[in-house]
Amino acid sequence: MSSPLYAPSDGQILVSANPAAIVLDEFADPPVITASTVVSAQVLDTNGIPQAGVTVVFTTNGGELASAPAGQAINALETDDNGFVSDTLTLQLGDPTSTTVTVRSGALTGTIAVDKTEVPPNQLPVAFISITPANSALLNETVIYDGTTSNDPDGDPITCYQWTIEASETIANPDLPCVPPNSRCEVAQGPGTSFLTRRYAVEQMIAVTLRVSDNPSIACSSGGPVESIAAFGGAVVEAYDVVCDRSAPIAGAGANQTVSLGGNAMVTVPLSGATSFDPESGITSYDWDCANGSGIMNGVSVLCDYTVAGTYQVFLTVTNGCGMTATDTVIVTVNP
Known part of the structure; x- marks a missing residue:
C-alpha cells in the first residue's frame, strides 16, 4: 500500500x-x-x-x-x-x-x-384605528377612519387592510351577520385601504373593526371576495356614535302677503317654506296651518284658499332629521 x-x-x-x-x-x-x-x-x-x-x-x-x-x-x-x-x-x-x-x-x-x-418567527402586525372626529360625529359630518399607524414589529409591509363597519341593528342582533351586501354593514379591503371616509344620515351606534395582515400571498382586492378572518394577524375594534346635536332647524315661511278677493268668491295664496334649512340633518317635513279652517297641509310649498276678507296668521312648522322643530309665521291680508 x-x-x-x-x-x-x-x-x-x-x-x-x-x-x-x-x-x-x-x-x-x-x-x-x-x-x-x-x-x-x-x-x-x-x-x-x-x-x-x-x-x-x-x-x-x-x-x-x-x-x-x-x-x-x-x-x-x-x-x-x-x-x-x-x-x-x-x-x-x-x-x-x-x-x-x-x-x-x-x-x-x-x-x-x-x-x-x-429566521425568527414572524410577529403578527398590530392594527390601530384613529377616528376623526373623535368619539362621535354629527349627522352628515364626514367621518375619517384612519389605520395608517398600524405596523408590523418585524418591519414587514402590511399587505392587506380589511375594515368591517357594522351599524347598531347588526350589533344588537347576532342573527344578522355582516355578510355584504347588507344595508347594516359593509366590508372594505385592499392593500392600500388604510383609511376610509363615510357620512351618516341617521343616528346610530357603529362598531368599526380593522384587521391587518403581513402575508403577501393572500388575495386582498377591493373588488374581490372577502378574505377570511383567519388570514389576518392583528385586529382592533372601536365603538363610534353618530348623533344629532339637537339644534332646532330654521323655519322660513316667506314674506307677508296682501291679496284681494276682487269680487271673486275665493282667492288662492301661494306660500313657500323653501328658505327653511337645517345644515346638519336637513328638513324632513313642512306642516302648514293656513288659519282658514282647512287643517294642516304638508309640503315645501302650499296653496291657501280664502273666501272671507281679513287678516290671517299662517303657521309653518318644520321638523329636521333629529326630530327637532321650529315655527315661523307669515301674515296674509285678504282685502275685499
Missing part, C-alpha cells in the same frame, strides 16, 4: 464555500430546518502550482461533513488533477451561528467560516 501524499509544508490551501452563508427558516412553507454548502479546497505548492493526488482531511467544529458522517470515522479525500477537493457541510437548527471548516494536508491547513442565520 502506498503512503499518503501530503501537501508541501511551504505550500498553501485555498478554501471557499458556496454558499458562504446559510439561512434556516423553520416558519417557511415548507420549513427549511437544514441546509448545505459545498466547501472546496485547492492545494498549491510554494510556486502556486496545483498539487494533484494529495491527501486532505476536512474537519468542522459544527454541523456535519459528508466525509465524516455522525458516529463514523473521518474519511480522507484526495485532490484531483487541478489540486481541487470538496466536501459538503450540512447545518441544522441549533448549530453555531458561525462554523469553521478546517482543511488539513500534512502540516498545512486552510480554514473558512460558514455563517448560519435562523
Whole structure:
C-alpha cells in the first residue's frame, strides 16, 4: 500500500464555500430546518502550482461533513488533477451561528467560516384605528377612519387592510351577520385601504373593526371576495356614535302677503317654506296651518284658499332629521 501524499509544508490551501452563508427558516412553507454548502479546497505548492493526488482531511467544529458522517470515522479525500477537493457541510437548527471548516494536508491547513442565520418567527402586525372626529360625529359630518399607524414589529409591509363597519341593528342582533351586501354593514379591503371616509344620515351606534395582515400571498382586492378572518394577524375594534346635536332647524315661511278677493268668491295664496334649512340633518317635513279652517297641509310649498276678507296668521312648522322643530309665521291680508 502506498503512503499518503501530503501537501508541501511551504505550500498553501485555498478554501471557499458556496454558499458562504446559510439561512434556516423553520416558519417557511415548507420549513427549511437544514441546509448545505459545498466547501472546496485547492492545494498549491510554494510556486502556486496545483498539487494533484494529495491527501486532505476536512474537519468542522459544527454541523456535519459528508466525509465524516455522525458516529463514523473521518474519511480522507484526495485532490484531483487541478489540486481541487470538496466536501459538503450540512447545518441544522441549533448549530453555531458561525462554523469553521478546517482543511488539513500534512502540516498545512486552510480554514473558512460558514455563517448560519435562523429566521425568527414572524410577529403578527398590530392594527390601530384613529377616528376623526373623535368619539362621535354629527349627522352628515364626514367621518375619517384612519389605520395608517398600524405596523408590523418585524418591519414587514402590511399587505392587506380589511375594515368591517357594522351599524347598531347588526350589533344588537347576532342573527344578522355582516355578510355584504347588507344595508347594516359593509366590508372594505385592499392593500392600500388604510383609511376610509363615510357620512351618516341617521343616528346610530357603529362598531368599526380593522384587521391587518403581513402575508403577501393572500388575495386582498377591493373588488374581490372577502378574505377570511383567519388570514389576518392583528385586529382592533372601536365603538363610534353618530348623533344629532339637537339644534332646532330654521323655519322660513316667506314674506307677508296682501291679496284681494276682487269680487271673486275665493282667492288662492301661494306660500313657500323653501328658505327653511337645517345644515346638519336637513328638513324632513313642512306642516302648514293656513288659519282658514282647512287643517294642516304638508309640503315645501302650499296653496291657501280664502273666501272671507281679513287678516290671517299662517303657521309653518318644520321638523329636521333629529326630530327637532321650529315655527315661523307669515301674515296674509285678504282685502275685499
